[in-house]
Amino acid sequence: MPESWVDSAERIGLDLHLALAGPGSRQAALTRALREAVSDGRLAPGTRLPPYRSLAADLGIARNTVASAYAELVAEGRFTARQGSGTRVADRAAPPKPVRVPVKAPARRPGPLHDLRQGQPDAASFPRTDWLAAARRAVGSAPNEAFGPGDPQGRTELRQALAAYLARVRGVRTLPDRIVICSGFAHALRLLFGGAGGSGRGVLRGPLAVEAYGLGFHRELLAQAGVTGVPLTVDERGARIEELADHRAVRAALLTPAHQFPTGGPLHSDRRAAAVDWARSRGGLLLEDDYDGEFRYDREPVGAVQGLDPERVVHLGSVSKSLSPALRLGWMVLPEHLVDRVLAVKGEREAWAGTLDQLTLAELITSGRYDRHVRRMRQRYRHRRDRLVAALAEHAPHIRVTGIAAGLHAVLRLPAGTEAAALKAAAWQGLALDGLGAFRHPQAAGPAPDGLVVGYATPPDHAYGAALEALCRALPPA
Structure with a gap:
């Protein structure tokens, strides 16, 4: 049975692309192609050439044709041939190094001292060793289908891990089927209001009540989706929920109840209950941005508002503060009636959150290393x-x-x-x-x-x- 190209390449361990074109015989074309590969640096000094038979099989030419071309280049000093080490590109065959002309770099504005x-965690404290260990275990035990197109809802392993973790640490009441993985809080807002790719076909409509202090980036994102932000006054007890009664067209409110951003402090318990009552009476929704709920120091943990009414609160979180914003991993804990609508907006395949990172985070959580x-x-x-x-x-x-x-x-x-x-x-x-x-x-x-x-x-x-x-x-x- 004739030797296949794959068999040859596997044996010699080197793929060599040569175009045999131009006038003359096949030997002349091969010699010219090899000479050009050396001259332009594609074959570096010391590179071992494929054996005669292997290259002949790859190119569909006679073995003697390859032997003759090699011999000619040895005679020119471009190749060397020694018993036991095969044919190699000669050291002196290296093309001359280009002359570098000094170019003055454009002046850069110095950064801050x-x-x-x-908004940034301590990048130096990223748990590299734990993450690598979790990645090895996750990839080693992952089913084959995990390496296919991503599920837009997110990997089952991560959704199960998050359901248990959020219940234990944040008091969230949910099931894995109610969780949708996204690439972070901004991505969640885009899906809820702007639609996939900013299409404007998001899940929610109409004006949105927001806290009087927050990230300008989020306000701009909502404005691009055509959403009018209605600010609520913020004081030492958090957002003044009673002001919602003055805005009859508002059916949703975005809050940071665990730690108001940026003024600090949790939403007072009376106002948390009032916010849930408002959502129930209006048939509306609360969007809970739980951006750094794990980090508390001088007070008891404040549970998630979602635990008060899972069907009226969308709980939004990510690992951008706890691990790193570079991971691009977040989640939406949704009321049951919103899951299919969010997935319809997201599309048939996951386009943002990488499957391997999801599997690694799931392993990090279930192993206890995340805690x-x-x-x-x-x-x-x-x-x-x-x-x-x-x-x-x-x-x-x-x-x-x-x-x-x-x-x-x-x-x-x-x-x-x-x-x-x-x-x-x-x-x-x-x-x-x-x-x-x-x-x-x-x-x-x-x-x-x-x-x-x-x-x-x-x-x-x-x-x-x-x-x-x-x-x-x-x-x-x-």
Whole structure:
């Protein structure tokens, strides 16, 4: 039986693409093709050439034709042939190195010396060893069908792990069939309001009540989907739920009940109950953004609002704070009547959340390593927060710090009219951080207090002390 191309390639361990074209015999064409492969660098010095018979089988030519071409190139000094080591590209056959002309790099604006912006976990603390171990176990035990097209609802293994984890840690009441995996909170908003690919055919319609403070990126995303945001006043007890009664057209509200973003503090228990009552009376929905619910320090854990009424609350979470935003993994815990509608918008195949990452996260959770990582990071972030509070108490005791019982950031309350000057002073110190005003809804009513939103998770340990010193120098005097 004639030898196949696959058999030949497997034996010699080298694939070699040669186009035998041009005038003359097959030997002349092969010699010319080999010479060009050496000259243009495709065959590097020291590369071992396929045996005569293997290359002849691949190209469909006679063995003697290959032998003659090799011999000619050996005579030219491009190839070397030694007993026991085969034919190789000669060292001196390397093409001349191109002359590099120095090009002046365009001037780059230097980045900040210190980064105290909110929203980023400590990247250096990603559990690389645990993640790699979980990936090995997950891939090794995964069924064959896991390596086919992704299920838009998400892998069963991850949905089962999340249902158990969220029930135990956050008080969420759900079943795996009620969970849809997505690539994060923004992706969830797009599916609920904007549709797949921003088609505008999302699941929900109409105006949406939002907290007067939140991420501008989320407001822009909703605006692009044609959703009008109706701001609710935020005070020390969270969003003022009673204001929902003034907006008859509103049927859904987006809240951060565990830790209001960015002002801090949980939604008061009376307001949590009032929000659920409002959703029931209106036939509406609450969207619960549980963005950093695992990280609490000086108070008892606050359970998810979803546990009060699973059919009136969409619980939204991700691993962007607990692990890394690079993973692009999040989830929606949906009322039963929304599951099929969300999946219809998402499409027939998973386009965002990778299957292997889903399997790895499921293994990380079920093995208990995810819990251990969160507990470890909780202690680490609490120590960071305590250093921030201590530095302010020593160098700026007139500055009040709020929102520090949970999360990865704090709010520094400034004297009226000083926020802009403090941000400018911070920039002079090489310090990146956000002003409280940047998170305020443009249509929010009432006074706009001055403040700084300080993220204490991002800087590396060795630079954190210098970042705090720069912060204290930027603050307005008493």
